[in-house]
Amino acid sequence: AQKITQTQPGMFVQEKEAVTLDCTYDTSDPSYGLFWYKQPSSGEMIFLIYQGSYDQQNATEGRYSLNFQKARKSANLVISASQLGDSAMYFCAMRESRDDKIIFGKGTRLHILP
Amino acid sequence: EAGVTQFPSHSVIEKGQTVTLRCDPISGHDNLYWYRRVMGKEIKFLLHFVKESKQDESGMPNNRFLAERTGGTYSTLKVQPAELEDSGVYFCASSKRTENSPLHFGNGTRLTVT
Numbered sequence: 001a002q003k004i005t006q007t008q009p010g011m012f013v014q015e016k017e018a019v020t021l022d023c024t025y026d027t028s029d030p031s032y033g034l035f036w037y038k039q040p041s042s043g044e045m046i047f048l049i050y051q052g053s054y055d056q057q058n059a060t061e062g063r064y065s066l067n068f069q070k071a072r073k074s075a076n077l078v079i080s081a082s083q084l085g086d087s088a089m090y091f092c093a094m095r096e097s098r099d100d101k102i103i104f105g106k107g108t109r110l111h112i113l114p
Numbered sequence: 115e116a117g118v119t120q121f122p123s124h125s126v127i128e129k130g131q132t133v134t135l136r137c138d139p140i141s142g143h144d145n146l147y148w149y150r151r152v153m154g155k156e157i158k159f160l161l162h163f164v165k166e167s168k169q170d171e172s173g174m175p176n177n178r179f180l181a182e183r184t185g186g187t188y189s190t191l192k193v194q195p196a197e198l199e200d201s202g203v204y205f206c207a208s209s210k211r212t213e214n215s216p217l218h219f220g221n222g223t224r225l226t227v228t
Contacts, residue, residue: 033213045205045219052214091157093217100145101170102207102217104157 003027004094006105013082014113020067021077021108023092031097034075036066039089039107048090051075087112116140120206120220128228132194135223139188139208146189147209147217148181152202160204163189164211175200196227 003026013019025034036048051059051066059066067076079086092105119138127133139146148160160179161171165186174181178197183189193200203224207217 031213035216037217037219043203044221045207045217047216047218050214050216095213097213099162099170100164100211101159101162102147103159104149106156 004092004103004105006090006092006108008108009106010109010111012111012113015084016081019079019082019086019110021079021090021092021110022074023076023105024072024074025092025094026073027094027096029096029098033095033097034066034068035093035095035102036064036075036077037091037093037104038086039091040085041088045091049077082112084112084114086110118206118208118218118220120204120223122223123221124224124226126226126228127196129198130195132192133196133225135191135193135204135206135225137189137191137206137208137220139206140218142210143208143218144186144211145209145215146183147207148189148191149205149207150202151205151222152199157205160191193225196225198227201225201227 005024032053034051038046049061049064063080065078089107091107095102121136146163159173162169163183180192203222205222207219209215
Protein backbone atom coordinates (compact mmCIF):
# COMPACT_ATOMS: atom_id res chain seq x y z
CA ALA A 1 0.00 0.00 0.00
CA GLN A 2 1.12 3.51 -0.72
CA LYS A 3 1.78 5.91 2.07
CA ILE A 4 3.07 9.45 2.27
CA THR A 5 4.08 10.89 5.64
CA GLN A 6 4.66 14.53 6.41
CA THR A 7 5.52 14.75 10.09
CA GLN A 8 5.54 18.53 10.44
CA PRO A 9 2.02 19.92 10.68
CA GLY A 10 3.38 23.46 11.00
CA MET A 11 6.64 25.36 10.79
CA PHE A 12 7.74 28.90 11.52
CA VAL A 13 10.82 30.17 9.74
CA GLN A 14 12.49 33.56 9.62
CA GLU A 15 12.50 35.28 6.26
CA LYS A 16 15.63 34.65 4.16
CA GLU A 17 16.47 31.46 6.01
CA ALA A 18 16.45 28.08 4.31
CA VAL A 19 13.74 25.63 5.26
CA THR A 20 13.41 21.89 4.88
CA LEU A 21 10.01 20.23 4.71
CA ASP A 22 10.07 16.53 5.45
CA CYS A 23 8.43 13.80 3.43
CA THR A 24 8.81 10.06 3.68
CA TYR A 25 7.06 7.51 1.55
CA ASP A 26 6.41 3.83 1.34
CA THR A 27 5.96 1.84 -1.83
CA SER A 28 6.81 -1.55 -3.24
CA ASP A 29 6.81 -0.28 -6.82
CA PRO A 30 10.40 0.16 -8.06
CA SER A 31 9.26 2.90 -10.42
CA TYR A 32 7.60 5.94 -8.95
CA GLY A 33 7.61 9.71 -8.95
CA LEU A 34 7.53 12.23 -6.17
CA PHE A 35 5.96 15.69 -6.36
CA TRP A 36 5.68 18.74 -4.19
CA TYR A 37 2.79 21.16 -4.37
CA LYS A 38 2.17 24.51 -2.74
CA GLN A 39 -1.27 25.67 -1.70
CA PRO A 40 -1.40 29.34 -0.70
CA SER A 41 -4.33 30.83 1.17
CA SER A 42 -6.04 31.53 -2.14
CA GLY A 43 -6.55 27.77 -2.48
CA GLU A 44 -4.98 26.86 -5.81
CA MET A 45 -2.56 23.94 -6.02
CA ILE A 46 0.76 24.94 -7.54
CA PHE A 47 3.22 22.33 -8.81
CA LEU A 48 6.75 22.97 -7.53
CA ILE A 49 9.09 20.12 -8.32
CA TYR A 50 9.31 16.49 -9.46
CA GLN A 51 11.74 13.66 -8.70
CA GLY A 52 11.70 10.31 -10.47
CA SER A 53 12.78 7.19 -8.64
CA TYR A 54 15.48 6.48 -11.21
CA ASP A 55 16.79 10.03 -11.40
CA GLN A 56 20.44 10.11 -10.43
CA GLN A 57 20.51 13.71 -9.36
CA ASN A 58 18.35 15.66 -6.97
CA ALA A 59 15.77 17.81 -8.72
CA THR A 60 16.10 21.58 -8.55
CA GLU A 61 13.77 24.37 -9.67
CA GLY A 62 14.93 27.83 -8.80
CA ARG A 63 14.85 28.20 -5.01
CA TYR A 64 13.34 24.73 -4.64
CA SER A 65 15.36 21.57 -4.43
CA LEU A 66 14.44 18.05 -3.51
CA ASN A 67 16.71 16.12 -1.17
CA PHE A 68 16.03 12.62 -2.45
CA GLN A 69 17.37 9.79 -0.32
CA LYS A 70 16.08 6.65 -1.95
CA ALA A 71 17.38 4.17 0.60
CA ARG A 72 15.67 6.10 3.37
CA LYS A 73 12.58 6.66 1.23
CA SER A 74 12.62 10.34 1.90
CA ALA A 75 12.02 13.26 -0.44
CA ASN A 76 12.44 16.44 1.54
CA LEU A 77 11.74 19.81 -0.04
CA VAL A 78 14.34 22.50 0.55
CA ILE A 79 13.45 26.12 0.01
CA SER A 80 16.43 28.43 -0.03
CA ALA A 81 16.28 32.09 0.97
CA SER A 82 12.66 31.93 2.07
CA GLN A 83 10.33 34.79 1.26
CA LEU A 84 7.09 35.99 2.83
CA GLY A 85 5.24 34.69 -0.21
CA ASP A 86 6.37 31.17 0.62
CA SER A 87 3.88 31.04 3.46
CA ALA A 88 1.45 28.31 2.44
CA MET A 89 0.53 24.66 2.82
CA TYR A 90 2.98 22.27 1.18
CA PHE A 91 2.00 18.80 0.06
CA CYS A 92 4.21 15.91 -0.86
CA ALA A 93 2.74 13.42 -3.32
CA MET A 94 3.71 10.13 -4.94
CA ARG A 95 2.75 8.39 -8.14
CA GLU A 96 3.38 4.70 -8.67
CA SER A 97 4.03 3.75 -12.27
CA ARG A 98 1.94 0.62 -12.16
CA ASP A 99 -1.37 2.45 -11.71
CA ASP A 100 -0.71 6.18 -12.08
CA LYS A 101 -2.55 6.76 -8.83
CA ILE A 102 -1.24 9.85 -7.05
CA ILE A 103 -1.66 10.19 -3.33
CA PHE A 104 -0.83 13.07 -1.02
CA GLY A 105 0.56 13.55 2.43
CA LYS A 106 -1.30 15.54 5.06
CA GLY A 107 0.69 18.64 4.34
CA THR A 108 2.87 21.08 6.25
CA ARG A 109 1.78 24.64 6.92
CA LEU A 110 4.76 26.92 6.53
CA HIS A 111 4.79 30.39 8.05
CA ILE A 112 7.54 32.80 7.02
CA LEU A 113 8.16 35.47 9.62
CA PRO A 114 9.34 38.99 8.65
CA GLU B 115 -3.00 26.59 -22.89
CA ALA B 116 -6.15 26.78 -20.82
CA GLY B 117 -5.86 25.25 -17.38
CA VAL B 118 -8.14 22.84 -15.58
CA THR B 119 -11.47 24.48 -14.93
CA GLN B 120 -14.04 23.48 -12.37
CA PHE B 121 -17.62 24.56 -11.99
CA PRO B 122 -19.15 25.75 -9.77
CA SER B 123 -16.56 27.35 -7.54
CA HIS B 124 -18.94 27.21 -4.59
CA SER B 125 -22.10 25.26 -3.88
CA VAL B 126 -24.32 25.34 -0.82
CA ILE B 127 -27.03 22.70 -0.69
CA GLU B 128 -29.23 21.12 1.90
CA LYS B 129 -28.85 17.60 3.13
CA GLY B 130 -30.64 15.22 0.82
CA GLN B 131 -30.26 17.36 -2.29
CA THR B 132 -28.23 16.54 -5.36
CA VAL B 133 -25.18 18.38 -6.63
CA THR B 134 -23.13 17.86 -9.77
CA LEU B 135 -19.61 19.13 -10.04
CA ARG B 136 -17.94 19.55 -13.38
CA CYS B 137 -14.31 19.44 -14.41
CA ASP B 138 -12.79 20.36 -17.76
CA PRO B 139 -9.23 19.04 -17.95
CA ILE B 140 -6.43 20.40 -20.05
CA SER B 141 -6.87 19.32 -23.64
CA GLY B 142 -4.85 16.21 -24.41
CA HIS B 143 -4.58 15.06 -20.82
CA ASP B 144 -5.75 11.47 -20.64
CA ASN B 145 -5.47 11.25 -16.86
CA LEU B 146 -8.17 12.90 -14.79
CA TYR B 147 -8.35 12.69 -11.03
CA TRP B 148 -10.83 13.76 -8.38
CA TYR B 149 -9.70 14.59 -4.86
CA ARG B 150 -11.43 15.94 -1.76
CA ARG B 151 -10.06 18.03 1.07
CA VAL B 152 -12.16 18.21 4.20
CA MET B 153 -11.75 20.91 6.87
CA GLY B 154 -8.07 21.53 6.18
CA LYS B 155 -7.19 17.87 6.40
CA GLU B 156 -5.35 15.73 3.90
CA ILE B 157 -6.12 15.65 0.20
CA LYS B 158 -7.98 12.40 -0.22
CA PHE B 159 -7.96 10.52 -3.51
CA LEU B 160 -11.40 9.73 -4.88
CA LEU B 161 -10.91 8.31 -8.34
CA HIS B 162 -8.84 8.27 -11.49
CA PHE B 163 -9.94 8.20 -15.13
CA VAL B 164 -7.80 7.28 -18.07
CA LYS B 165 -9.65 8.78 -20.97
CA GLU B 166 -13.24 7.66 -20.44
CA SER B 167 -12.43 4.61 -18.33
CA LYS B 168 -12.36 4.47 -14.56
CA GLN B 169 -8.87 3.26 -13.71
CA ASP B 170 -9.29 3.38 -9.96
CA GLU B 171 -12.31 4.38 -7.93
CA SER B 172 -11.14 2.95 -4.63
CA GLY B 173 -11.42 6.31 -2.91
CA MET B 174 -15.09 6.89 -3.65
CA PRO B 175 -16.75 6.94 -0.24
CA ASN B 176 -20.00 5.20 -1.15
CA ASN B 177 -22.62 4.74 -3.81
CA ARG B 178 -23.96 8.25 -3.29
CA PHE B 179 -21.04 9.42 -5.41
CA LEU B 180 -21.06 8.88 -9.15
CA ALA B 181 -18.36 10.06 -11.50
CA GLU B 182 -18.42 10.03 -15.27
CA ARG B 183 -16.16 11.19 -18.02
CA THR B 184 -18.05 11.45 -21.24
CA GLY B 185 -15.98 10.78 -24.34
CA GLY B 186 -12.81 11.13 -22.35
CA THR B 187 -13.19 14.89 -22.15
CA TYR B 188 -14.88 16.64 -19.25
CA SER B 189 -15.89 14.85 -16.08
CA THR B 190 -18.76 15.18 -13.67
CA LEU B 191 -19.02 14.13 -10.06
CA LYS B 192 -22.54 13.77 -8.75
CA VAL B 193 -23.43 13.50 -5.10
CA GLN B 194 -26.94 12.16 -4.51
CA PRO B 195 -28.27 12.48 -1.88
CA ALA B 196 -25.78 14.78 -0.20
CA GLU B 197 -24.93 14.31 3.47
CA LEU B 198 -23.32 16.72 5.93
CA GLU B 199 -20.01 14.85 5.85
CA ASP B 200 -19.73 15.45 2.11
CA SER B 201 -18.79 19.07 2.74
CA GLY B 202 -15.31 19.98 1.62
CA VAL B 203 -13.32 21.21 -1.33
CA TYR B 204 -13.39 18.94 -4.35
CA PHE B 205 -10.38 19.23 -6.61
CA CYS B 206 -10.04 17.95 -10.11
CA ALA B 207 -6.63 17.46 -11.68
CA SER B 208 -5.36 16.24 -15.01
CA SER B 209 -2.07 15.08 -16.43
CA LYS B 210 -0.47 13.49 -19.44
CA ARG B 211 0.28 9.80 -19.30
CA THR B 212 4.00 10.21 -18.89
CA GLU B 213 5.83 9.36 -15.71
CA ASN B 214 7.09 12.83 -14.89
CA SER B 215 3.96 14.68 -15.90
CA PRO B 216 2.71 16.68 -12.94
CA LEU B 217 -0.91 17.06 -11.98
CA HIS B 218 -2.49 20.31 -13.04
CA PHE B 219 -5.20 21.25 -10.60
CA GLY B 220 -8.38 23.19 -10.96
CA ASN B 221 -9.27 25.78 -8.36
CA GLY B 222 -11.67 23.39 -6.68
CA THR B 223 -15.35 23.42 -5.83
CA ARG B 224 -16.18 24.27 -2.25
CA LEU B 225 -19.23 22.21 -1.32
CA THR B 226 -21.18 23.01 1.81
CA VAL B 227 -24.00 20.71 2.85
CA THR B 228 -26.28 22.19 5.51
